[in-house]
Amino acid sequence: MAYKEWMFAVHDSALGQNRMGKNTTGWINICTAGAATSPTVYTNERGSATLTATNTIAVTTITNGYVRFWLDSSVASIDVSFLTATGECGMAKGVTPSTQHILVVNSQATEPQTLWVPFAFIASTAVVDTTLDLPADLEILDAGLLVKTLDASATVDFGFINAVESGDEDGLLDGMVLDNAGLVTANGVLTGGSNIDYVLMTGGIYGVLLSTVIAGADAVATVGGITRRGHLTNGTIKSLAYTPSSCDTAEGFLSLTYRKAMG
Secondary structure: OOEEEEEEEEEEHHHOOOOOOOOOOEEEEEEEOOOOOOOOEEOOOOOOOEOOEEOOEEEEEEEOOEEEEEEEOOOOOEEEEEEEOOOOEEEEEEEOOOOOEEEEEOOOOOOOEEEEEEEEOOOOOOOEEEEEEOOOOEEEEEEEEEEEEOOOOOEEEEEEOOOOOOOOOOOOEEEEEOOOOEEEOOEEEEEOOOOOOEEEEEEEEEOOOOEEEEOOOOOOOOOOEEEEOOEEOOOOOOEEEEEEOOOOOOEEEEEEEEEEOOO
């Protein structure tokens, strides 16, 4: 069996001619092209050491601005998403092994960015630490879900927690239903009632870090609704995690839109 080397380098455009952003650290998710799964990833050219995966999703570190790994030579292309330790993020789709690849970031950018985080279920309902840590002073504006492989019997929560830090396991998204492939929204469902139209909180909603929610019902006094709000990260509660309600087939991506805040 033969193995091919893949290499990525981070280019911080804010550094001008210093193209490779040599001090950049962070994480990169390695996915099969067009899917929220990963090929087998090796840490050497002999294929003798397999990269440890998080619920079948391969994630490895960016060190001094570079990422290096090996795949079986039969792998023709991959998709990657990445997050730096200082909060820059991005993705690259349909990448081939022919050349070194540049991941462009701008450490001084003020516009919103969207982080895509793959998730996959295995035989456990425990909290899954994605290993991605969000730094302090990121204003989280929105969260969403893209389901690639549905699971009609499962839901998923997204939030912050790991073995050593406190947090809110469903603080970003709460009870997101996975029974249809595609985008899943977290706004509740506007429902026509016999007494009044109301907002039914079904299919998943924003967590308490991103909203205030009152459940509606078919009564004049309880129309219900969601008031959106942002969340500012503090660098302490930082470990991005997800929790499945059951264990089966679901796979997809969390989208997290944020911008850097002053301070």
